[in-house]
Amino acid sequence: MMKLKELGLLAVMATILFWIVVLICIFVLPLTVSLGAAYFAVTFVLGSFSPNTIEDIALAKMKSISPLAKFATKHRAPLVMAFVLPMSLVFDTFFYLRTQFIVRSNSAPDMHDQRVEEVQRQVKQWIADGSQRPMATARPGWLVISPKYMTYKAGVHKVKVDMYDVLELDEEAMTVRVEPCVSMGQLSHVLTAKGYTIPVLPEMDDLTVGGLICGCGIESSSHLYGLFQATCTQFEIVGADGELHRASEDENPELFRAIPWSYGSLGFLVSATIRIVPAKKFVKLTYTPFDDAAAYCKYFEEQSKLPEGEAALFVEGLVYSKDRAVIMTGNMVDEVGDDAPLNAIGSFWKPWFFKHVESLLTGMGGANDGAEVVEYLPLRDYYHRHTRSIFWEAQDIIPIGNHPLFRLLFGWMMPPKVSFLKLTQTEALHRMYKEQHVIQDMLVPINKLQLSIEKFDEQYQLYPLWLCPMKLFDVPGFVQPKIDEHMFVDIGAYGVPESARRGEFDGEASGKVVEAFVAEHKGFQMLYADSYLSRDEFRSMFDHTLLDKLRKATKAERAFPEPFAKVCHKAGSTADAATGKAKKTN
Ligand SMILES: Cc1cc2nc3c(=O)[nH]c(=O)nc-3n(C[C@H](O)[C@H](O)[C@H](O)COP(=O)(O)OP(=O)(O)OC[C@H]3O[C@@H](n4cnc5c(N)ncnc54)[C@H](O)[C@@H]3O)c2cc1C
Numbered sequence: 332m333m334k335l336k337e338l339g340l341l342a343v344m345a346t347i348l349f350w351i352v353v354l355i356c357i358f359v360l361p362l363t364v365s366l367g368a369a370y371f372a373v374t375f376v377l378g379s380f381s382p383n384t385i386e387d388i389a390l391a392k393m394k395s396i397s398p399l400a401k402f403a404t405k406h407r408a409p410l411v412m413a414f415v416l417p418m419s420l421v422f423d424t425f426f427y428l429r430t431q432f433i434v435r436s437n438s439a440p441d442m443h444d445q446r447v448e449e450v451q452r453q454v455k456q457w458i459a460d461g462s463q464r465p466m467a468t469a470r471p472g473w474l475v476i477s478p479k480y481m482t483y484k485a486g487v488h489k490v491k492v493d494m495y496d497v498l499e500l501d502e503e504a505m506t507v508r509v510e511p512c513v514s515m516g517q518l519s520h521v522l523t524a525k526g527y528t529i530p531v532l533p534e535m536d537d538l539t540v541g542g543l544i545c546g547c548g549i550e551s552s553s554h555l556y557g558l559f560q561a562t563c564t565q566f567e568i569v570g571a572d573g574e575l576h577r578a579s580e581d582e583n584p585e586l587f588r589a590i591p592w593s594y595g596s597l598g599f600l601v602s603a604t605i606r607i608v609p610a611k612k613f614v615k616l617t618y619t620p621f622d623d624a625a626a627y628c629k630y631f632e633e634q635s636k637l638p639e640g641e642a643a644l645f646v647e648g649l650v651y652s653k654d655r656a657v658i659m660t661g662n663m664v665d666e667v668g669d670d671a672p673l674n675a676i677g678s679f680w681k682p683w684f685f686k687h688v689e690s691l692l693t694g695m696g697g698a699n700d701g702a703e704v705v706e707y708l709p710l711r712d713y714y715h716r717h718t719r720s721i722f723w724e725a726q727d728i729i730p731i732g733n734h735p736l737f738r739l740l741f742g743w744m745m746p747p748k749v750s751f752l753k754l755t756q757t758e759a760l761h762r763m764y765k766e767q768h769v770i771q772d773m774l775v776p777i778n779k780l781q782l783s784i785e786k787f788d789e790q791y792q793l794y795p796l797w798l799c800p801m802k803l804f805d806v807p808g809f810v811q812p813k814i815d816e817h818m819f820v821d822i823g824a825y826g827v828p829e830s831a832r833r834g835e836f837d838g839e840a841s842g843k844v845v846e847a848f849v850a851e852h853k854g855f856q857m858l859y860a861d862s863y864l865s866r867d868e869f870r871s872m873f874d875h876t877l878l879d880k881l882r883k884a885t886k887a888e889r890a891f892p893e894p895f896a897k898v899c900h901k902a903g904s905t906a907d908a909a910t911g912k913a914k915k916t917n
Contacts, residue, residue, distance in 0.1 A: 767827060772860065773822050
């Protein structure tokens with residue numbers, strides 16, 4: 332039962348939300364609808380702002396399409412500006428207020444126990460009903476950030492795991508205990524307000540703890556701390572038996588090692604305990620531009636491999652063409668020194684971060700034209716530096732999004748939520764994203780960086796590329812080093828390749844070439860995006876020893892689809908994917 336104080340707080344929050352929605356309807360909606368209408372009118376009369384937009388590519392590939400679908404495809408950008416931006420604002424406001432309510436009423440721990448019992452009840456009911464179809468979370472495909480359509484969801488028994496709260500901050504043990512649907516934006520808000528952060532804070536606001544643990548998560552501090560999962564000290568899952576299982580280094584250590592990358596194939600994660608570290612207010616960031624591939628690859632590797640104490644806390648690279656890149660190294664600091672300016676890059680009127688970095692390149696004619704630059708960034712601005720522009724995907728969705736006037740008037744509403752963007756995808760756009768668009772992160776040994784850039788250039792010619800170093804610890808589990816090199820680099824390619832704009836790109840063929848290259852060099856694919864690996868290739872890239880053992884021991888084989896069935900195209904039909912009876916292709 333809610334206490335009087337909680338009811339009062341809830342009433343205040345509900346009132347605030349009500350008035351915010353009213354204000355958005357009165358003041359914001361007319362503004363965004365006018366913007367959408369103006370953009371529509373201009374592009375209708377004059378044509379697209381840039382040649383071969385993603386909408387043009389989508390339409391070029393559709394043989395037959397109804398006039399209405401064609402119209403909705405061609406004019407998605409104004410639709411996004413008019414409606415998706417204010418919808419995202421309402422959703423974010425609701426969530427922000429909800430988090431504030433939970434934190435202020437301190438009601439999360441009590442409610443957590445009830446929510447765990449509810450997950451257990453659903454699993455036990457599934458057992459009582461004869462365990463017909465395997466289970467997966469009920470989280471709908473449109474809500475997750477991954478661009479993939481979760482076809483397997485149609486064939487599974489869905490279990491609601493609606494758990495969105497930060498449970499406990501333990502300042503003595505230096506840990507934070509959270510529920511699986513807590514997002515990175517939510518966590519960084521709560522923790523930085525108390526002077527803490529987590530060692531690896533993946534930067535898109537909407538990424539969730541559950542997805543980053545059961546899938547994979549990385550950030551520019553991963554060369555010191557490893558993947559997101561490596562910073563966790565305890566997991567709690569509800570297994571196939573409907574019981575709650577706790578796993579840590581000391582308690583069920585094998586289960587603890589098997590949960591990362593398990594894609595829900597062992598049970599439902601209901602809580603995670605993550606290490607915290609003291610946060611400082613700013614990041615002092617040094618940008619080093621290069622116009623030579625060998626030089627930036629060497630520098631990036633050196634910086635990533637410096638011993639702890641000497642290494643910068645953050646190392647990241649943005650590659651703008653095969654030869655030109657900016658490598659960034661940074662450390663947290665308490666104050667802004669007088670040796671460099673403060674750049675609050677997260678402010679809505681500021682240029683998108685990747686555009687700002689690009690302006691520092693040699694020979695680009697930018698303000699700096701190639702010299703090393705130092706800046707201070709507020710900590711949260713640094714963490715979420717790629718959020719406003721969804722890395723660089725937003726430039727194709729809202730082509731005028733980085734225009735100074737747009738930023739000034741509408742930048743505070745950016746970015747549109749990836750979930751809502753998915754709802755605006757027509758069939759033509761869906762096919763375009765599947766076949767002509769690349770979203771891919773590959774983890775390759777860092778000594779193969781230059782070779783990998785050449786391979787990405789040959790197959791995708793897609794820039795910028797994201798470089799993020801990552802240490803792989805030698806512990807049993809799904810992903811472990813197969814060679815002496817333990818430092819890896821995540822190479823991320825996001826967007827539409829130039830060849831797709833010319834109508835010459837085959838996403839599947841290129842994807843397979845890159846996958847084969849990564850496998851040959853003992854690397855790994857980050858599985859949230861397209862994977863064309865066959866089951867055998869998948870099982871050879873990822874070590875299934877521990878996962879298979881535990882799935883058998885805990886009777887999870889019938890209860891949950893195996894990871895391959897969830898993440899790979901070759902898993903076959905929806906029904907096959909759900910039951911794990913995937914096509915055995917080579
Ligand atoms: C635009 C974009 C930007 C991205 N940016 C970054 C980035 O900056 N850094 C980074 O590291 N990654 C990034 N990613 C990839 C991201 O790490 C993965 O998508 C990751 O899996 C988190 O996504 P999610 O929170 O939507 O999880 P989901 O996609 O919902 O979950 C991933 C998997 O985990 C399983 N799972 C989730 N919750 C539970 C649970 N409670 N119990 C059991 N199983 C569960 C699900 O079965 C699912 O298969 C990005 C992806 C996109 C599309």
